[in-house]
Amino acid sequence: MTTEAIPESDAAPADEGSTRDAVGDPADALVDPKAETEEELNPVAAPPPPSARQPVSRPMRTHSGRVRSGETSLRPFEGDEGVETAMHEAVRREEAVVSVEGFSLWYGAKRALFDVSMPVPKGKVTALVGPSGCGKSTLLRSVNRLNDLIDEVRFEGDMKLNGDSIYGPSVDVIELRKRMGIVFQKSNPFPMSIFENVIYPLRIDGVRDKKLLAEVCERALKGAALWDEVKDRLDESGLGLSGGQQQRLCIARAIAAEPEVLLMDEPCSALDPIATGKIEDLIDELRGEYTILMVTHNMQQAARTSDYTAFMYLGRLIEFGPTSDVFQRPIRRETEDYLTGRYG
Ligand SMILES: Nc1ncnc2c1ncn2[C@@H]1O[C@H](COP(=O)(O)OP(=O)(O)O)[C@@H](O)[C@H]1O
Numbered sequence: 001m002t003t004e005a006i007p008e009s010d011a012a013p014a015d016e017g018s019t020r021d022a023v024g025d026p027a028d029a030l031v032d033p034k035a036e037t038e039e040e041l042n043p044v045a046a047p048p049p050p051s052a053r054q055p056v057s058r059p060m061r062t063h064s065g066r067v068r069s070g071e072t073s074l075r076p077f078e079g080d081e082g083v084e085t086a087m088h089e090a091v092r093r094e095e096a097v098v099s100v101e102g103f104s105l106w107y108g109a110k111r112a113l114f115d116v117s118m119p120v121p122k123g124k125v126t127a128l129v130g131p132s133g134c135g136k137s138t139l140l141r142s143v144n145r146l147n148d149l150i151d152e153v154r155f156e157g158d159m160k161l162n163g164d165s166i167y168g169p170s171v172d173v174i175e176l177r178k179r180m181g182i183v184f185q186k187s188n189p190f191p192m193s194i195f196e197n198v199i200y201p202l203r204i205d206g207v208r209d210k211k212l213l214a215e216v217c218e219r220a221l222k223g224a225a226l227w228d229e230v231k232d233r234l235d236e237s238g239l240g241l242s243g244g245q246q247q248r249l250c251i252a253r254a255i256a257a258e259p260e261v262l263l264m265d266e267p268c269s270a271l272d273p274i275a276t277g278k279i280e281d282l283i284d285e286l287r288g289e290y291t292i293l294m295v296t297h298n299m300q301q302a303a304r305t306s307d308y309t310a311f312m313y314l315g316r317l318i319e320f321g322p323t324s325d326v327f328q329r330p331i332r333r334e335t336e337d338y339l340t341g342r343y344g
């Protein structure tokens with residue numbers, strides 16, 4: 001995947017951006033109606049240094065490639081207004097492991113997701129990006145039906161896991177969750193040995209075959225790039241590992257049951273750069289064998305690790321496509337403005 005266009009130091013409009021004041025800037029409405037060259041029409045993701053960051057006038061392309069002029073993307077949506085997701089063509093050619101189908105979710109009176117539809121392509125890493133509070137975690141947790149645990153949650157629409165309804169009336173949620181692995185921002189090893197942590201999903205399924213459990217443990221720890229570091233101390237507590245090792249232990253536990261999809265919510269945000277690098281390498285190795293849906297607010301991480309990027313804003317899925325295209329040739333103006341740090 002190409003990352004050259006995104007300078008390490010600068011491309012991330014972190015959640016806590018100070019660029020919100022760009023919202024609604026009247027300069028946004030000024031576009032060059034004569035823009036015709038590929039460069040003018042295809043905004044490039046590489047942003048200028050912060051000091052040089054000024055609102056830039058650009059034409060807006062619709063997802064059909066048409067140039068719209070005189071519009072600003074930086075606006076709140078009104079009421080229940082939906083958006084038509086700019087779905088890149090390449091997405092449609094992928095086989096979906098999870099498909100989100102017109103999914104909306106409310107926390108009490110607050111609506112957090114607006115009619116989101118997207119596939120999660122098989123064997124690929126899909127990054128969910130967007131400003132803080134835009135609904136990334138809500139969408140991710142909804143795949144695993146973790147939001148069911150919250151009072152006053154209401155939803156519409158459905159999701160499917162390899163064709164099986166996730167929200168259908170007769171779904172056995174416990175069985176459904178066994179088909180998915182989930183890894184959170186803060187690692188959560190259980191207060192038990194490394195070995196027991198890893199094989200936990202099999203234990204709760206009643207597996208007792210010692211040889212099988214040992215094999216699964218070794219395979220999962222190797223898969224999570226942790227085996228060499230812990231193979232001589234499998235009986236020690238998982239809580240004694242470093243933060244980065246604990247997160248890889250949680251990934252080992254998540255893959256021990258060979259899930260159909262692996263969900264990760266900002267798995268590196270509590271880790272130092274070295275531990276983060278190891279998790280990113282690991283995600284790279286899991287690609288192909290596993291289907292990964294990962295929330296990140298770190299744009300370089302999305303660029304480095306993902307095959308596909310879904311950009312969300314205010315509960316809507318604005319754009320979804322191959323990561324290199326979304327970063328370098330975004331279809332929607334909102335995507336470009338976010339990636340270039342114009343709002344956080
Ligand atoms: N348990 C909850 N109860 C009420 N509102 C919530 C809850 N969790 C999230 N929200 C709200 O839903 C919106 C989306 O949140 P979230 O999915 O956590 O966003 P993100 O992960 O993109 O930062 C936010 O406005 C947030 O305040």
Ligand SMILES: [Mg+2]
Binds near residue numbers: 136137138295
């Ligand atoms: Mg979140």
